[in-house]
Amino acid sequence: GGRIKVYWENNSGPDISLLEVLEDQEVNTIKLTPSHLALFHGRDLSNSSIEKMIVGGEDLKVQLAKAIKNNLPDNLKIYNEYGPTEATVGCIVTEYDVDRHVGKSVPIGMPIDHMQALVLDSYRNLVPKGVVGELYLSGVGLAEGYVNAPQLTEEKFLEHPYINGSKLYRTGDLARLNNDNEYEYLGRTDDQVKLRGHRIELSEVESNLSSHPGIENCAVVLIAERKTISPNEIVNCVQCGLPSNYPDTDFDTSGICQLCRAFDSYKNKAERYFKNDDELVRLLTSKRGQNPNYDCISLLSGGKDSTYVLARLINMGLKVLAFTMDNGYISEQAKSNIDRIVRKLGVDHVYGETPHMNEIFVDSLHRHHNVCNGCFKTIYTLSTKIALEKKIPFIVTGLSRGHFIETRLTEELFSEVNLETQNIDATILEARKLYHQESDAVKKLLDVSIFDDNTVFEKVAFVDFYRYSDVSLEDMLVYLKEKVGWIRPTDTGRSTNCLINQVGIYVHKKEMGYSNYAFPYSWDVRLGHKTRNESLAEINEIIDESEVKRIMEEIGYDKSEDDWENTDKLVAYYTGNPEISVLELRKFVSRKLPSYMVPTVFKHLSEIPLTNNGKVDRKTLKNLNSVQLSMDTPYT
Known part of the structure; x- marks a missing residue:
């Protein structure tokens, strides 16, 4: 044996x-x-x-x-x-035959000796060949029932309609009998979902999608509508201001959110990740031999955070090239700030641009429910090109500490007993490499060949200024007013420098039910960068809806109010070729299925998450968020 x-x-x-x-x-x-x-x-x-x-x-x-x-x-x-456990597991089987099995799925085959299988309709009548019904099992391998669960036993183990004295087990699986008299498994009865009045078999969508030659494995889930909480029903954490409409928010009896409570347990470890001004200067001057003219590029948007970064870098005696991405929606007052400040500070300055920004904005809204992701990735791409051309070894960002937590740092990263910050840095670097390989509008429309060679990340390193500099919002604004002459723009509709940013905020609130700034701003409060009131004032700024809709039409974003009334959607996750475009997949499935069965979102994964039993973990897929380290951040 x-x-x-x-x-x-x-x-x-x-x-x-x-x-x-x-x-x-x-x-x-x-x-x-x-x-x-x-x-x-x-x-x-x-x-x-x-x-x-x-x-x-x-x-x-x-x-x-x-x-x-x-x-x-x-x-x-x-x-x-x-075969389910109730039928002693394996009770129907076939050997895969490469010549005979040419459909989308391999049949499950025929029952083993002394077992029977029936496909019945909802009235427990036999259905003809080729007709889908529910699979029932009977035979010597059938269990007697469930221990100490008489009601469940009665529901699942039924009297056999054709053999007196025998039992029939109701599997809850859909099946049909094909022309070769083999049973075909078609998914669970509870895999049937209802979307806008249509009943959809998720397994049928998966079966058709998986027939695409570039797809190795896939899973389709229905993401249920996120119920919008009325503004007057929202409560905020008494410490950080995190609103109750943020997903999975939980408050204790004192009104403190779970993130604040958890942070208390690893706050000391997290503080070890942050450094000081002297360490920043040592880092940015460590490669002066590469370029005698510039120590670094500073990403300058005209907003308060990036302007403070530039001014402080100059104050530290560093040689800086300022880079601004003109995405077509930088406000005139913000541009005036930029031009005036670079002259006052005496720094060289370049604008970057691309004719593809509208397409990138639309892609970002569809993928991430904001405009910042696409814009920021464009900034990374164009600034890296300049850094390589001019042999500038560092690019300095103006991301706030709250945005670090959103995009780079997680509680798990601080779980090590002996925390080594270089391990966190290595994790972030690997995530950045993957980030630039993601197939999106930036990769399709811009020349991103510089990221094909990983040595680019050795030649040009990104440095987060606020990892080294701890400053409160109040002190920052005083410094900008007294030392730099920065003026808050009043022509953007909110406290940003960018006219289109409010489109991203508007869409995110419509589609996700909360502000995309709620999470990072709550961390800005926890980490001492701003007060709770300052955070809430920015999160709750009024959006000019008429201007938002004008810009949406201008860039070609065609979502309407009707689309947002019901946000239930089919999401297809797949492994395989990451270069397949969403448009190609949508067209491929559309040729096989009616429009209501075509997924709204297609998302490539390196692997499909599995349960402990090795099956697709649909619960995880339904709650799957964008990778935190994929730079879901604004350019401030």
């Missing part, structure tokens, strides 16, 4: 443990889910000792089975197995 080899889960999780099975050459049979099978995709398996793969628990796509079969020794057999 055979023997069982146990692989203990290591610190990297079950996925890595699974890959060890391939490496040690001691196992010839493995049982796993399709999601785990997808981890083998693209790996060299030609020398593997695996002879049999028993796959179950999820729909097995033909494309995945074929790819694995082609990448393993010829003697490999892949069995697609179906």
Whole structure:
């Protein structure tokens, strides 16, 4: 007989443990889910000792089975197995046949000896071949019921309508019988969702999407509407001002939010990440041999934060080239501030621009519900090009400490007993590399070839000024008034320098139900940069809706009030070729499915999250946010 080899889960999780099975050459049979099978995709398996793969628990796509079969020794057999615990697990099975199984999914096959399968309609009548119904099981492998759960037993274990004295187990799975008399698994009955009056089988959307040649694995979920809280119902944390309409916000009986409570436990560690002015000067002057004219580029938008950065860098005796991204919506008063201040400080200054900004804004609104993401990535790209051309080793940003937490730092990064800030820096750098590889409008419309070679991140480093300089908003404004002559713009509709920023705020509130500044500003308060009242004043600034709608039309953003009334949407997550455009995927699915079944959002992931049982973790997908380190930040 055979023997069982146990692989203990290591610190990297079950996925890595699974890959060890391939490496040690001691196992010839493995049982796993399709999601785990997808981890083998693209790996060299030609020398593997695996002879049999028993796959179950999820729909097995033909494309995945074929790819694995082609990448393993010829003697490999892949069995697609179906069976719930109530039927002693495996009770329907087929061997994958590359010539016979050419549809979207591999059938689950035929029942094993002494087991039966029926496909019934909602009235428990048999359905014809090819018609979808619910799968029921019977036979000697069936359980008697659930221990100490008589009601559930009665609901699931029914009297057999055709065999007296026998039981029938209701699986809750959808299936049909094909022309080869094999059963096809079509997903869970509870995978059926309702969107704008239409009933949709998520598995059907997944099956069609997965047939695209560039997709390895996919999962589609319905993201439910976020109920908007009326402004007069919103309460704010008594310490930081975080509003109750921010997702998953929880207040204790004292009115303090969970983020403030948690921060108290690692505040001392977090403070070790921040440094001082002397360390900043040493860093920015450490490569003066590369360029005798400039120590760094300072990103200058005309707003208070970036203007303070430039002024302080000059005050520190550094040689600075100021860079401003003219996105077409910098206010005239902000431009006057910029031109006047660079003259007063005596610094060289360049404007950057691209004719593609409107397309980048629209893409950013669709992807991130704001304009800042796209604009900021454009700024990074263009300023890096200048830094490379002029051999300037550093680019200094004006991100506030609150935005560090939003985009760079998480509670998990401070969990180490012996915190090493260089480990955090290394994590951030790796995230930056991935960030510049993301397929979006910036990558498609601008020349981003400089990021193809990772040595660019050695030649040009980004430095966050406010990591080194701790200043309150009040002290900053006094300095700007007395030392620089900065004047707050009054022609933008709010306290920013950019006319289009209010479009991003408006769209974010409509689609997400809260201000995109709520989270970072709450951290600015926690970290002492601004007071609670100062934060709330900025978050609650009035938006000029008529101006917002004018700009939306001007840039070609076509969302309407009707679109925002019901924000439920299908979101498709996939692994595979990251270069596939959203437009291509949408067109591909549209040729196969009616418009109401086409996902609104397509999001590439490096891997689909799995549960401990190796199945797609749909709960995680429904709550999945943009990667925190993807620079979801404004340019201030």
